[in-house]
Amino acid sequence: MALIQTNKWMERYIQYGKNQANRELYLKLFISPLQALFSYPSDGELANYLNRNGMFTPDDIEDVKMIIEQDYWSYANEHFLYLKKRWNGPNVPVYLLLASKKKARELANVGGKMGLSFADGIVLFIQSDIERFDLLALLTHEYHHVCRLTHTNEKENTITFLESIIMEGLAELGVQEELGERYCAPWTELYKETWKKIWEERFITERLMQTGRKNYKDILYGHSKKNIPPMLGYYYGYLLCTRAAERLQTNTQELLTTPAEKIYKWGLGEEKRV
Known part of the structure; x- marks a missing residue:
């Protein structure tokens, strides 16, 4: 599956949100599709969890406009396919999303970017002006987790x-x-x-x-x-x-x-x- 075209989600958010923060549309476009990975009781609860971990909020619409102008999805997908072959790893979906400016200080310790990895998928949060190789580094780190989890089968509540x-x-x-x-x-x-x-x-x-x-x-x-x-x-x-x-x-x-x-x-x- 590789890179999911979340840039298209963002384009729709801008188009139908009419440049205004729109929580209902935000939940529908960005949160509901991620429930397959997280299985939270409600989209609202999942949104709160993802926001705490660095994902953008409906208020960040101006930065959404900036990130979709970039070619991140194309070269991230190319790098994913390279890593998949090199490490003989699984074919999982990768969701590339905007990071929140409000979390900039907290994200500084991890290079201004954040990722969440599971055996069956990856979610990446990046700033709209991230450099190419910083994004590839984040993807490399998180996909390595996926490959190891494929072998260890560890869960959040069992991992030592x-x-x-x-x-x-x-x-x-x-x-x-x-x-x-x-x-x-x-x-x-x-x-x-x-x-x-x-x-x-x-x-x-x-x-x-x-x-x-x-x-x-x-x-x-x-x-x-x-x-x-x-x-x-x-x-x-x-x-x-x-x-x-x-x-x-x-x-x-x-x-x-x-x-x-x-x-x-x-x-x-x-x-x-x-």
Whole structure:
């Protein structure tokens, strides 16, 4: 299926919304079609969830006009087909949508863009002026998640903290390999020169097997009130995966189906591949 032509949805929104914020039309065009991925009780509840995660709102109609003038859908689709062949991945729909300006500060930690991945589809939120390779980096990261989920069959309420950070690390390693380190997310550089071993002991080690993504969001994204550094879990996962790949002289494609526990031990240097 690849890239769904959500630019056509946006054109209809502008045409029939008559340049005014129109929540009913917004729900019909952008939210209802996504229920196949999310299965929320109502379109309104799904809209609230997506808005919290960075999707534009009916008030962002001027930015909608700007994004549909771009050729994002064409080259994103070309890149998706390339990745699908390279990683022998599944054919899933990819929904490319506008990110909300109101979430710009929150999205800054992830490069001004956001994605939601499932075994059967991807939703991407981007700013209207995103650079081409930044979009391709986001798509690479999220599609890598889809490929790994195809093998692990993990769910939001069952996935361990360890699997979550390894999944994030491998996906960003994939970005590095396909597009170059320049296009990796900002969080991959956060503690490059300031990493503290004590963070592992204080925040990470005892929670590695905790299940349910919502139960360890504090360590994944950081928590100022708990003195947990921003994006700590993401960074640690990337650190482990890059170390493992270097020690084994391999890449994210080979590690795609490797259990998280093995990558963790290789990343720590505690186990050799036989």
